[in-house]
Amino acid sequence: MRCDICGSENSYIRDCKYTISIKNKEVTIICQKRFCNDCNNEIIDEKLEKETLKKAEKKYTELYGINKNKVLELRKSYNLSQELFSKIIGCAKKTLVSYEKGTSTPNDNYANLFNILMYKPKIILDLIEANKDMYTKKEYDTIMKKIRFEKKEEPVKKTETASAAKAKNTNARIKVRVQKPEVRVNNFEEVEFGLTYAEALNESNRCLQCKNPRCMKGCPVSIRIPEFIACIKQGNIKKAYEIISESSNLPAICGRVCPQEKQCESMCVQGLKGEAIAIGALERYVADYAIQNHLKIGNAREKNGKTVAIVGSGPAGLTCAGDLAKAGFDVTIYEVLHKAGGVLTYGIPEFRLPKLIVESQVESLKELGVKIVTDTPIGNAISLADLRKRFDYVFISSGAGLPKFMGIKGESANEVFSANEILTRINLMKSYQPGSKTPIKKARKAFVIGGGNVAMDAVRSLKRLGIDAHLMYRRSMEELPARKVEVEHALEEGVKFDLLQTPVEILTNENNSVIGINVVNMKLGEVGEDGRRSVTENPKSLHMVKCDMIVMALGTSPNHEALKNSQIVLTDRGLIQVEGTKTSLKNVYAGGDAVTGSATVILAMEAGKNAAKEIMAHAKVKNL
């Protein structure tokens, strides 16, 4: 077979992980593909393509399809006669089709329905209630008797009236389905599943549609949350996506990695007495729907002739690029690595944020006309001064890449890594995959030092590599800065938490290999000026723990390689000094971790958004 790029006749076949969209559902399979031996271009091999498609369809049927056995199993679980069961399905299907207003194919409704019946018997009751007139009284009574029987586990409290109990029940927050811990600890696939249509619908119905929505105040990019949830209620997911994408260029990412419990969900009125709406899960549902249906994140306006260079393709840079491109700017993003996305690509692991999602969000920006130049270190390949000459505006979002170390004895040992290195090897270089070309160190027992989200990512990645992974943090469980759900997931996966401890020395053998650490226990004190409880070492508690790998996840600070030889003003802490997002240099803006030190994805996005606003204001281009 001939390569159509270089014309070479040599080709080879290798196994690829490949995601195909079938009937709006993504199916990931391992399939064989043919590649050019010389330029590694993929060559379309029709025979292999056919096989791939067959495989994918098979997987689809496995995952979403409804076969006789499944139906039989379900019917048995409800103990209903076949006749009655098909009638329920028939009626429910009709209802769902009318809900969906033709936004997806009937077949999907069927799959959705099946999911409902599997996981949410309560909804069946609602559906049957809604179609009451279609059943005879005898049928209706039989169904109610049988299904009520299923619900025996939740006895109604005597003090509550039946209607109050019902209201309480419908007000329970959706529990996002996850991969079972014992399964996911052996793979790198996403932990949380997306909501089904019915789940999203049910959850959106809990939203009170407050006139003065507090949730929006909790969102750094002010997504119009009640409005998009209202659209889900109406079954208009496309409209919901349009509303979200007006505020956020990367919704599929935010829905997955934002600390919602500290932001929008913390403000939700429902959360005051009961449980907040699962805003993050709903956002993800809408964004994933958009990716599956290839919806655009908006249209770019006519070019306004102004050019912008963006340094770094992380969340701040991508957000700024999206907003400016929509407003008609000619945007070029420079990235030093070979793939765009910054921390989204090299830092956050596959099981929390699949790289296919990042790639599709980057692609959607490219569709807006954003140019992305990889492999180019600003500061070395092009100086900041040159960028300023070539472009009207520059936005610096170079992040905080420089890993911190503790400065304790033995830190130069061979198996002491920064969390950045471990995560880069795993996420960017894919060293967790068998046959990967970049190695990752093997170990039996590893300690990850730190308690933030990066520490969680590192320790959970190591656990998945089959290492006895421990997290060592100097404060207690309550003070862990990581997202709560990540801590819960880590615990479920069997990560061991060694709290109120800190290493004071790393012990090595004659080959400079780690053999253990000396650890002291810590004592919590009063809350200090920074709002965190102080800690003191207890020197008497010094003890040795054996291990053969240490990972430092102590935070990062900006490295200003991009600013080499520039006169830009930095603060005492070595961060770029800004007013709003303006730096000391004319028409140069900055935001994200390069300005704040290591923080969260959403804060970086907020900074990117603000910079875009300021650039538009300066260029006298109207905001959207």
Place this chain on the structure above:
Amino acid sequence: MYKIIYNKKLSSVAYEMCVEAPHVIEKCIPGQFAIVMAQEDSERIPLTIYDYDKEKGLLYLIYQVIGASTLELTYAKNYLYSVSGPLGNANEICQNPNSFKGKRIVYVAGGVGIAPVYPQVKYLKEKGFDVDVVYGARTNEMLIIRNKLQEVARKVFYVTDDGSYGTKGFVTEVLKNRIKNYDIVVAIGPVIMMKNISELTKEAGVKTIVSMNPLMVDGSGMCGACRCEVDGKSKFACTDGPEFDGHKVNFDLAMKRMNIYKEEEKEKLQEMEKRLQSQNK
């Protein structure tokens, strides 16, 4: 994708590759390096920029086959997936030639260490310096690019372990006899050679610059894999170096840190050999 102009064998261990990468060489100064990837799933390999043609946008690299990824690189024919750079800092002298006017400079190269040495000697020649080169390798056939080197250096002293060309012995011995003639030594090659040279020049009190080549992943100061101990402090070879004061580098530690992935790399090499064999069938 970056177009490969050629990828040829220079000796039993060294290869030279010429690739179109105008963004890398537009601003580069000798001493800096690039990171290349053969394919999308390849390892990132740091390689010194050995020569460049700014008009044509061509980047020349010399590499030695030491493991799976460099072996894979020898099979690259038409395109490289990624060429990123220039990374790291330029050589101190090349960066600021004026402040070194009148200094007597000697370069010491061991094996493919000649790759970073050659562009510096060439660059300094253009700036009006006449520098000497002591160039050692295991045997005659491993002394590569001799003709090019002779065009730019004032004098080249060849040394081979087996005496098949030039003086028989080690570069340290040759330098030891001539050390009085020089004010600055730049030594680039295997860590053990740089260590021996630095010990020699420390005794003689001659300023010495060495270029470290530790393990690296991103090359942009993000991962810390390339940590070296310099003057008791931890430095990143990618962003603080790659060149350091030879009298302050902890070479013993650097040598031990080269072995971090020794076992894993053996496995990867076997995997790669199998893969390449099956491809060639």
